[in-house]
Amino acid sequence: MAGTAARSDQDLCKVLDNGFVKLVDFLGGDGRAVESARVSFGSVSKGEAQDRKLIAYLLEHGHLSPFEHSVFQFHIKCPIFVARQWMRHRIASYNEISARYTEVHDEFYFPSEFRGQDRSNRQGSLPSAGLDQERMKAVYDRAIKAAYSAYKELLDAGAAREMARMVLPVAQYTQFYWSINARSLLNFINLRADSHAQWEIRRYAEAIQDVFSAKMPWTWEAWKGLNEKKAS
Numbered sequence: 001m002a003g004t005a006a007r008s009d010q011d012l013c014k015v016l017d018n019g020f021v022k023l024v025d026f027l028g029g030d031g032r033a034v035e036s037a038r039v040s041f042g043s044v045s046k047g048e049a050q051d052r053k054l055i056a057y058l059l060e061h062g063h064l065s066p067f068e069h070s071v072f073q074f075h076i077k078c079p080i081f082v083a084r085q086w087m088r089h090r091i092a093s094y095n096e097i098s099a100r101y102t103e104v105h106d107e108f109y110f111p112s113e114f115r116g117q118d119r120s121n122r123q124g125s126l127p128s129a130g131l132d133q134e135r136m137k138a139v140y141d142r143a144i145k146a147a148y149s150a151y152k153e154l155l156d157a158g159a160a161r162e163m164a165r166m167v168l169p170v171a172q173y174t175q176f177y178w179s180i181n182a183r184s185l186l187n188f189i190n191l192r193a194d195s196h197a198q199w200e201i202r203r204y205a206e207a208i209q210d211v212f213s214a215k216m217p218w219t220w221e222a223w224k225g226l227n228e229k230k231a232s
Contacts, residue, residue: 016109074179080173
């Protein structure tokens with residue numbers, strides 16, 4: 001891959017209140033998928049029109065291995081509860097910051113509003129005008145502050161970082177590097193940008209979707225068209 005030194009904050013997209021998605025590096029592209037597919041026949045690019053048709057054909061018929069030769073590397077900052085959903089996507093490489101080695105900063109996710117439980121979908125939520133938002137935010141704020149205060153008190157009393165961190169909530173922000181091929185990234189976007197995914201991780205998936213569509217526009221256009229065709 002190319003060196004990361006040339007990357008800048010133009011590759012960074014802010015997500016939620018204190019999170020971000022940053023493209024660190026990228027290898028391949030639409031042309032790499034075409035080359036990887038045509039090598040089977042000892043062939044090369046046949047021009048944009050034919051290459052785009054080939055990409056659409058590969059996606060439509062499930063011939064997805066050529067897309068594994070393009071790789072995205074991201075730097076992610078998100079709440080731990082988002083990261084735990086994220087890391088269910090196992091065909092990727094992860095390296096996460098360790099609270100054993102570093103002291104946790106006072107950085108926690110504070111939602112702009114609370115959602116109510118979806119009664120027809122046990123794992124989902126819905127906007128609810130009937131919730132006492134001010135009360136809920138006050139309860140949440142107290143809990144976060146109390147947890148971080150306890151963490152600091154344990155450290156000051158001599159507790160090891162690996163044990164003091166146990167009092168911290170999953171709203172704590174974490175950071176990790178994530179390397180993933182285009183095939184697996186399309187699967188991530190398909191599942192996590194979906195309306196059934198949790199609202200918070202959807203914001204990250206949408207930011208990553210924007211990166212994908214910019215780096216592999218032919219693939220993205222064909223993928224989007226295929227999904228629209230299936231939905232109609």
